[in-house]
Amino acid sequence: MTAIEKFREFWPRDQVFDFLIPDTPPDLDLTHGIILYLEGITVSFGGFKAVNDLNLYIGDGELRCIIGPNGAGKTTIMDIITGKTRPDSGSAWFGQQINLLKMNEPEIARAGIGRKFQKPTVFESHTVHDNLELAMVGNKQVWPTLTARLNTAQQDRIEAVLTTIGLKEKIRARAGSLSHGQKQWLEIGMLLMQRPKLLLVDEPVAGMTQQETERTAELLVSLAGTHSVVVVEHDMDFVRSIARKVTVLHQGSVLAEGRMDEVQNNPAVIEVYLGEAQCSA
Amino acid sequence: MTAFPKILQNDRAGTVLIAVLLLAGVLVPLLNLSTGEASPLHVSTYTMTLLGKYLCYALLAIAVDMAWGYLGILSLGHGAFFALGGYAMGMYLMRQIGTRGVYGHPILPDFMVFLNWKALPWFWHGFNWFGFALLMVILVPGALACIFGWLAFRSRVTGVYLSIMTQALTYALMLAFFRNEMGFGGNNGLTDFKDILGFSLQSDFTRAGLFVASALALAAGYLACRYITGSRLGRLCTAIRDQEDRARFIGYRVEDAKLWIFTFSAILAGIAGALYVPQVGIINPTEFAPLASIEIVIWVAVGGRATLYGAVIGALMINYAKSVLTAAFPDAWLFGLGALFVLVTIFLPDGVAGLLKQTRFFGKRVPS
Amino acid sequence: LLAGTGFAKETIKVGVLHSLSGTMAISETTLKDTMLMLIDEQNKKGGLLGKTLEPVVVDPASNWPLFAEKARELIEKEKVAAVFGCWTSVSRKSVLPVFEELNSLLFYPVQYEGEESSKNVFYTGAAPNQQAIPAVDYLMNNVGVKRWVLAGTDYVYPRTTNKILEAYLKSKGVAAADIMINYTPFGHSDWQSIVSEIKKFGTAGKKTAVVSTINGDANVPFYKELGNQGVTAESIPVVAFSVGEEELSGIDTKPLVGHLAAWNYFMSVDTEINDTFIDNWLAFIKNDKRVTNDPMEAHFIGFNMWVKAVEKAGTTDPTAVQEAIIGITVPNLSGGYSAMMPNHHITKPVLIGEIQDDGQFEIVWRTKGLVVGDAWSDYLQGSKDLISDWRAPLACGNYNVKTGKCSGQQ
Amino acid sequence: MLRVEKLNQYYGESHTLWDVDIDVPQGECTCLMGRNGVGKTTLLGCVMGLLPVRSGCIRLEDTDITHLPADRRARLGVGYVPQGRQIFPLLTVEENLCIGLSTGREKLKRIPDLIFELFPVLDEMRGRLGGDLSGGQQQQLAIGRALVLQPTLLILDEPTEGIQPNIVQEIGEIIRRLCAEMGMTVLLVEQKLHFTRLVADRFTILDRGRVVASERIERLDEEMVQQYLTV
Amino acid sequence: MRLTSGLLRKWIFCAALLAALVGNAATDGVWAGTVDTAAFDEAINLLVKGDFSEKARAVDHLARCGDERAEPILAALLAGDLYYSKIHRHLVVAQENGNGDYAIRNALDNERLEPVKKRKLKKIGINNNLRSALKNALARIRLTHPDAAVRLKAINKMLGTFPPDADGFIKGLLETESDPDVRNGLKSALALTVLQAKDDAGDAAKLSALEQLDGNLHPAVRNALSRLVAGDADTAVRARAAMMLKRIEGRIAFYGFFETFFFGLSLGSVLVLAAIGLAITFGVIGVINMAHGELIMLGAYTTYVLQQMMPGSIGTALLLSVPAAFVVAGVAGIVIERTIIRFLYGRPLETLLATFGLSLILQQAVRSIFSPLNRSVATPAWMSGAIQFNPVLALTTNRVVIFVFALLVFAGLSLLLKKSAIGLQVRAVSQNRAMARAMGVPAARVDALTFGLGSGIAGIAGVALSQLTNVGPNLGQAYIVDSFMVVVFGGVGNLWGTLLGGLTLGVTNKFLEPWTGAVLAKILILVFIILFIQKRPQGLFPQKGRAAG
Ligand SMILES: Nc1ncnc2c1ncn2[C@@H]1O[C@H](COP(=O)(O)OP(=O)(O)OP(=O)(O)O)[C@@H](O)[C@H]1O
Ligand SMILES: Nc1ncnc2c1ncn2[C@@H]1O[C@H](COP(=O)(O)OP(=O)(O)OP(=O)(O)O)[C@@H](O)[C@H]1O
Numbered sequence A: 001m002t003a004i005e006k007f008r009e010f011w012p013r014d015q016v017f018d019f020l021i022p023d024t025p026p027d028l029d030l031t032h033g034i035i036l037y038l039e040g041i042t043v044s045f046g047g048f049k050a051v052n053d054l055n056l057y058i059g060d061g062e063l064r065c066i067i068g069p070n071g072a073g074k075t076t077i078m079d080i081i082t083g084k085t086r087p088d089s090g091s092a093w094f095g096q097q098i099n100l101l102k103m104n105e106p107e108i109a110r111a112g113i114g115r116k117f118q119k120p121t122v123f124e125s126h127t128v129h130d131n132l133e134l135a136m137v138g139n140k141q142v143w144p145t146l147t148a149r150l151n152t153a154q155q156d157r158i159e160a161v162l163t164t165i166g167l168k169e170k171i172r173a174r175a176g177s178l179s180h181g182q183k184q185w186l187e188i189g190m191l192l193m194q195r196p197k198l199l200l201v202d203e204p205v206a207g208m209t210q211q212e213t214e215r216t217a218e219l220l221v222s223l224a225g226t227h228s229v230v231v232v233e234h235d236m237d238f239v240r241s242i243a244r245k246v247t248v249l250h251q252g253s254v255l256a257e258g259r260m261d262e263v264q265n266n267p268a269v270i271e272v273y274l275g276e277a278q279c280s281a
Numbered sequence B: 001m002t003a004f005p006k007i008l009q010n011d012r013a014g015t016v017l018i019a020v021l022l023l024a025g026v027l028v029p030l031l032n033l034s035t036g037e038a039s040p041l042h043v044s045t046y047t048m049t050l051l052g053k054y055l056c057y058a059l060l061a062i063a064v065d066m067a068w069g070y071l072g073i074l075s076l077g078h079g080a081f082f083a084l085g086g087y088a089m090g091m092y093l094m095r096q097i098g099t100r101g102v103y104g105h106p107i108l109p110d111f112m113v114f115l116n117w118k119a120l121p122w123f124w125h126g127f128n129w130f131g132f133a134l135l136m137v138i139l140v141p142g143a144l145a146c147i148f149g150w151l152a153f154r155s156r157v158t159g160v161y162l163s164i165m166t167q168a169l170t171y172a173l174m175l176a177f178f179r180n181e182m183g184f185g186g187n188n189g190l191t192d193f194k195d196i197l198g199f200s201l202q203s204d205f206t207r208a209g210l211f212v213a214s215a216l217a218l219a220a221g222y223l224a225c226r227y228i229t230g231s232r233l234g235r236l237c238t239a240i241r242d243q244e245d246r247a248r249f250i251g252y253r254v255e256d257a258k259l260w261i262f263t264f265s266a267i268l269a270g271i272a273g274a275l276y277v278p279q280v281g282i283i284n285p286t287e288f289a290p291l292a293s294i295e296i297v298i299w300v301a302v303g304g305r306a307t308l309y310g311a312v313i314g315a316l317m318i319n320y321a322k323s324v325l326t327a328a329f330p331d332a333w334l335f336g337l338g339a340l341f342v343l344v345t346i347f348l349p350d351g352v353a354g355l356l357k358q359t360r361f362f363g364k365r366v367p368s
Numbered sequence C: 001l002l003a004g005t006g007f008a009k010e011t012i013k014v015g016v017l018h019s020l021s022g023t024m025a026i027s028e029t030t031l032k033d034t035m036l037m038l039i040d041e042q043n044k045k046g047g048l049l050g051k052t053l054e055p056v057v058v059d060p061a062s063n064w065p066l067f068a069e070k071a072r073e074l075i076e077k078e079k080v081a082a083v084f085g086c087w088t089s090v091s092r093k094s095v096l097p098v099f100e101e102l103n104s105l106l107f108y109p110v111q112y113e114g115e116e117s118s119k120n121v122f123y124t125g126a127a128p129n130q131q132a133i134p135a136v137d138y139l140m141n142n143v144g145v146k147r148w149v150l151a152g153t154d155y156v157y158p159r160t161t162n163k164i165l166e167a168y169l170k171s172k173g174v175a176a177a178d179i180m181i182n183y184t185p186f187g188h189s190d191w192q193s194i195v196s197e198i199k200k201f202g203t204a205g206k207k208t209a210v211v212s213t214i215n216g217d218a219n220v221p222f223y224k225e226l227g228n229q230g231v232t233a234e235s236i237p238v239v240a241f242s243v244g245e246e247e248l249s250g251i252d253t254k255p256l257v258g259h260l261a262a263w264n265y266f267m268s269v270d271t272e273i274n275d276t277f278i279d280n281w282l283a284f285i286k287n288d289k290r291v292t293n294d295p296m297e298a299h300f301i302g303f304n305m306w307v308k309a310v311e312k313a314g315t316t317d318p319t320a321v322q323e324a325i326i327g328i329t330v331p332n333l334s335g336g337y338s339a340m341m342p343n344h345h346i347t348k349p350v351l352i353g354e355i356q357d358d359g360q361f362e363i364v365w366r367t368k369g370l371v372v373g374d375a376w377s378d379y380l381q382g383s384k385d386l387i388s389d390w391r392a393p394l395a396c397g398n399y400n401v402k403t404g405k406c407s408g409q410q
Numbered sequence D: 001m002l003r004v005e006k007l008n009q010y011y012g013e014s015h016t017l018w019d020v021d022i023d024v025p026q027g028e029c030t031c032l033m034g035r036n037g038v039g040k041t042t043l044l045g046c047v048m049g050l051l052p053v054r055s056g057c058i059r060l061e062d063t064d065i066t067h068l069p070a071d072r073r074a075r076l077g078v079g080y081v082p083q084g085r086q087i088f089p090l091l092t093v094e095e096n097l098c099i100g101l102s103t104g105r106e107k108l109k110r111i112p113d114l115i116f117e118l119f120p121v122l123d124e125m126r127g128r129l130g131g132d133l134s135g136g137q138q139q140q141l142a143i144g145r146a147l148v149l150q151p152t153l154l155i156l157d158e159p160t161e162g163i164q165p166n167i168v169q170e171i172g173e174i175i176r177r178l179c180a181e182m183g184m185t186v187l188l189v190e191q192k193l194h195f196t197r198l199v200a201d202r203f204t205i206l207d208r209g210r211v212v213a214s215e216r217i218e219r220l221d222e223e224m225v226q227q228y229l230t231v
Numbered sequence E: 001m002r003l004t005s006g007l008l009r010k011w012i013f014c015a016a017l018l019a020a021l022v023g024n025a026a027t028d029g030v031w032a033g034t035v036d037t038a039a040f041d042e043a044i045n046l047l048v049k050g051d052f053s054e055k056a057r058a059v060d061h062l063a064r065c066g067d068e069r070a071e072p073i074l075a076a077l078l079a080g081d082l083y084y085s086k087i088h089r090h091l092v093v094a095q096e097n098g099n100g101d102y103a104i105r106n107a108l109d110n111e112r113l114e115p116v117k118k119r120k121l122k123k124i125g126i127n128n129n130l131r132s133a134l135k136n137a138l139a140r141i142r143l144t145h146p147d148a149a150v151r152l153k154a155i156n157k158m159l160g161t162f163p164p165d166a167d168g169f170i171k172g173l174l175e176t177e178s179d180p181d182v183r184n185g186l187k188s189a190l191a192l193t194v195l196q197a198k199d200d201a202g203d204a205a206k207l208s209a210l211e212q213l214d215g216n217l218h219p220a221v222r223n224a225l226s227r228l229v230a231g232d233a234d235t236a237v238r239a240r241a242a243m244m245l246k247r248i249e250g251r252i253a254f255y256g257f258f259e260t261f262f263f264g265l266s267l268g269s270v271l272v273l274a275a276i277g278l279a280i281t282f283g284v285i286g287v288i289n290m291a292h293g294e295l296i297m298l299g300a301y302t303t304y305v306l307q308q309m310m311p312g313s314i315g316t317a318l319l320l321s322v323p324a325a326f327v328v329a330g331v332a333g334i335v336i337e338r339t340i341i342r343f344l345y346g347r348p349l350e351t352l353l354a355t356f357g358l359s360l361i362l363q364q365a366v367r368s369i370f371s372p373l374n375r376s377v378a379t380p381a382w383m384s385g386a387i388q389f390n391p392v393l394a395l396t397t398n399r400v401v402i403f404v405f406a407l408l409v410f411a412g413l414s415l416l417l418k419k420s421a422i423g424l425q426v427r428a429v430s431q432n433r434a435m436a437r438a439m440g441v442p443a444a445r446v447d448a449l450t451f452g453l454g455s456g457i458a459g460i461a462g463v464a465l466s467q468l469t470n471v472g473p474n475l476g477q478a479y480i481v482d483s484f485m486v487v488v489f490g491g492v493g494n495l496w497g498t499l500l501g502g503l504t505l506g507v508t509n510k511f512l513e514p515w516t517g518a519v520l521a522k523i524l525i526l527v528f529i530i531l532f533i534q535k536r537p538q539g540l541f542p543q544k545g546r547a548a549g
């Protein structure tokens, strides 16, 4: 090993000198109509392969549902896309130009990927309003953040999102005091504020009532087209109501992919995931 | 000037504090210099110096509150930045002694003469200029915080790990400064200062000047901190404190924000140290002691975290209590101080500031 | 009116500035009690100038800036006539400018590194030439030591003392290879390697001794390690300058028997005045297990000198007392008299004692006469030309005999 | 089995539950319903003893448990599967399960086989840290963990959240089995109507902290759903 | 004046020394075994009445007189047990019997006498010079001791101190000696006398003497060799000596490495002991326990109090202090938990504040109760001294004991936490208090017990530390920073981390120390920790998995 290599090893590989990082990532290049390429991704945790040689392509403006048994690796995939987990091998590209594996979380977020977590995570000690403000798209470097002031357009945008997520009268409430479902909504709201190109939503309707579920479905469907959306959900009614193309994961790789009705009748999918009742429903 | 009211818009306690500071900055020196000792209004030099010292502590406490209260970095090593600022100022003051030292050496400070140093070490050069010393007051703590923070934050050292690392930092510095080979006077530190900018440190006039400087520094420091906490960056800090990961996923480079605020806080601490040294007349490695840094955190906690003015109140209150108790109950004051800490934690979870917030005057309007 | 003026006029305040908490409380609390006892006794004798003495005790809490603050409080706020206090050098350095600014008096009772002379400070403890050099002489001449370990805590007192000793030893023909110098941090507690090194150093076939300027708490683990590694007093004697009766009362002394200490006073000194002092102390502190030590004697001497000087001057005014006190002679506890010299140091005998298993010292050697404390060492480059004499017309603490200048005087 | 009377609960100053009355009959499955934020989780917290109540009374069989600490309630036979799973993240799956052994009503020596039978994943993942499991696996673990206590009253807060459909179905069956075969009483919070209809015997609807309906499940009609469960 | 007195003393000193060693080697009566009772009586007389120099002469007489009563008397004198009884008017050997009186027996005929008050006895004082004379004298007498082990010790002690003309005497001893080790010792002594004899001995004799001494690590041998290398005329002798010296130094270096390693382990074990209680209160329950040091201090004071209560049996008192300190500190911990900490769960940083206040209170309380002075805790005989492996390698007993003790404490603790139900409950409570309660874990009790356990362990650490360092109000503060450092370095919440972390830091420190000095070594260790944490932000043994981040 040369000295330089040794030196590199000492340095965490996911870190780059700050001044070397361009402030804005290269523009999103969507010439092939595909916004996300995951190729040959493998992740293992102490010998256990959570994701196994996975290939997944998400089209521009597509609404894709990912389903699969518990532990199939859905959340792990989102972790990889957003930079939280590094895969052992494989490649992940955002458009033609942006190599996700070379970026850290904030860079990926700035490049235009937003994420909602499986367990709702919001800034508990901030008000609903401040949560949305913080998430708002804009220059997120230190100095601009220091001097940033809300202009009317931005204020209106926050109002609009508040209406969408139905937390208008909770605008001054601490996010920590919201109920589980309300936090889910708030997190979706934060995602909207971020105006990402690609939204990753992990179990958005967990803990929501039927009607709220329907509203979420509407919202996601309306986002599709202008945004690309990847939804992970176990609620089949919900999936059916929004799904165009569905990917089924099993043991870390794709088991089936296709339209909802195709997938639904795929015996393998029924076997590992849906169960008899669902397909008859 | 127009920015002032805006910064303090929602901060009544802060407004009161700034007003009191400005008032004190005028009145105390006035009463000290213009009234005779017999006058009932007279403020003795002892009191003025003491107050000046408290103000420096208050500035230090604000610095810690910035890092801990708002950013969630429990720094158990802020004493190091304070002391470094103090040493930078102390070195300037040492160089001002000139030939008035006991050995009459024109360049070398006394402790170097009698330990047989032949020449001034390189890092002592330049300190005979006040401007350079001031620059170092800001640069040295700032640079140390920057390097330390850069290393720690980018490796995502957080929580108690970070706290203990700051402690290790100040502990290592303490041991280093204790070493006589370091060229900072070892255990005895730097003392026996004569004058600052040509004014004798023993004159009441100079002391009054230092007091005013401390009051102004505290006021400016407070406003700067309030400006930050009132901005979106301030809210980002609290967000980072509570949910670091989430902040990353919505696109903030958490490391950068932490680094800036931490460095800023260290610089404040350094300035506090620089003002402190000429007023107390000594700087010595025990300022680096881990326990000293823990004490700062305690001022903030007693005053109330994440309020800024709480930090000021805490620092003033505890140090005043210490001054009074060490004279009134020299044998038992530790019981009192210890009990105070215990009781405040249990009964005033938000510190004294929490108590204030419950009053009508100060309540509600303070930004969260 | 009568009561008002009468009351205020009746007392003379005496400041006591010793740490009662923090790391130094271990040593300094005793001195506070000593002062209370001395003041109490003086009051029983009728006070001073017809007034009662009133002690003002504060706790600077082993915190050096706090020492300065408290000194100012005592002088400016409490208006004390004199202050008895400090232990560490740094605490003295910290208060020194305050005493000079406000022109008050400090009596400093602890052995120290010298290299200082202030108009306002009276050094009643030993200067290096009143402790270290005689001890080395003893080892060299009476024990036949040829190889030296100078072990100390890394701060000014050991550094200076060792510097002086090194120069002194070399001037006596000791080769550099026969001197080993070692510094450790404050409160050092793991002495294994160092003791083992000392042991190795001592197996070279020449008689070896350790001159210890190890400070405070670090001594206990040091001596314990010496005992366990079998470094006995006959093989490698250790002579200490900071270990007295009080420190020994906290150590299991069995393994230490025979090691040495050099002081100006030992509790075991067999004189009548000492017996009375011990009796008074035990009665005052209400605990017959307590011991007396050298800094207590220094306070005893310093206090009596101050009392005598005030009586001589007829006032407590610091300037008058400063003038009056030079030349004052009072009995010390080892059977002689100590005098305040013009350099604000006092004359003292030097005693060497061997540690006994009851925690006392058996005095094995003493200087024939008294030794005058030197403010400036004759063995240091920078200071051998300096003298200190606070009498008019010189009135200078650091007069350079070569250049004929008194530096530091505006 | 469980009776809640005139229960009032406050978060600081905000009044969350208003005079809530609920009756959970022995051996049946009662489902608590309502929109987000109406106070379902809060009510369960009160029953479990994790939240302090301002006034009112909670009775388990014949004992007044209003003022008993949570751990006593658990030992009296109340098992709790919280919302958000609340697995002990740094204990292994096995250790998560073992906790109930020493604290349950009957001191068991080992984890009952039933649990691994119900949730085979847990057997596979015995040695893995609880925190490493996927969301759904954690949910299964949470249910299994409560069952180790051998409870007489099982409280489930949205147990199907994040669980794959075929297992949801299984969980439904399990709940039925627990009620019918083992005589366990179940108090369930669930949003999914069809699931509720499948497993519950009775339902209670909360609206803004008040009980607005409490009936047998068959009586749950579209109108009620429209009125109380739709935004 | 001073000079002459110094010279005089020096002369006396040398005379005494020489007298003890060589002065009478020629009077071979001693070696022949004749008994000189008159000399004995006169010596006894001198011991009672004489000053130090006369006592030195008395010792010398006793050593030479051949009377078998001499050895116990000299031994008693050395141990400080020899008194003159004012009642009986003769020498007695006295020992305090626990209730203030002294049990005595006649030093001359060993007859037991009635116990007496201390005032009735006059101690026969000795000083350093006398002490070394005594040791040499005893060693010489013991050369003919019936026990071979004693003889071996004696010859090793005397090695290198024989003057060249003592060779006849040594040869005499060799003739009757049968034990091989002692014989070897005697031969080495003889060889040394040959080497010392400058050029009087022939080169051949010297070479064969060197042969005999080969591999002997005794410092006297090393010194003799260095002298030969520096000054002997014969090149063959010089070369041979140089070679031997090099080999010896090599072996010393090897043992030195081993010794340093042991020092490191020992320092590490102290760190581990101090930190391991904190690994529980801080690592497991998450209380930033600034009063940890003071709990250690309580343990140390418990040891002191127990020793005061049982002055006669220090060793037993020490053993008893282990459980006692555990109970005292543990109960203190439980009280602290019940009255303070329990209000602060979920607010870990506030615990810092409250426990800091508490540490101030505890310190001051100890100052008020026990005075600010250090207290003296004695070391029992079975823990003092060293285990001697060879002349250059000896491990101090107390360190060995403490090392083993630390391992035992660690093993016991990790077993408790890993294998018992309570251990599981402790960890569950620390991870999710509410949920643990919902699982039927009595969280309040578990908390109190855990905190008590951590505190109790701190108390036990105090017992160990009382054997190494001072017992005073500042004891705790000296260890608090290091303890936190060790816990964090090892990885919070991981006992193995604490063990390995402590030992690593100890060993690293000790290997650095010879290079850098104690101060710099400590600084380097701190810098090392800071850098290490950059590389592994969760310490040596990080918490694994998703949940940890
Ligand atoms: N850090 C880790 N260490 C060990 N195993 C892990 C780790 N992270 C994830 N796993 C395992 O990887 C597998 C995939 O987990 P993942 O969370 O991606 O599943 P999922 O598809 O999101 O499931 P669910 O629908 O239940 O949320 C699971 O079996 C999980 O136990
Ligand atoms: N810790 C808290 N402090 C203050 N208010 C709270 C707190 N927790 C919950 N609340 C409020 O109490 C109300 C009831 O919350 P709860 O969690 O019981 O709702 P829920 O019915 O379980 O809703 P969901 O279906 O979304 O889980 C909500 O409006 C919520 O905002």
Ligand SMILES: [Mg+2]
Residues within 6 Å of the ligand: A074, A075, A076, A118, A202, D134, D135, D136
């Ligand atoms: Mg998932």
Ligand SMILES: [Mg+2]
Residues within 6 Å of the ligand: A179, A180, A181, D040, D041, D042, D083
């Ligand atoms: Mg809920």
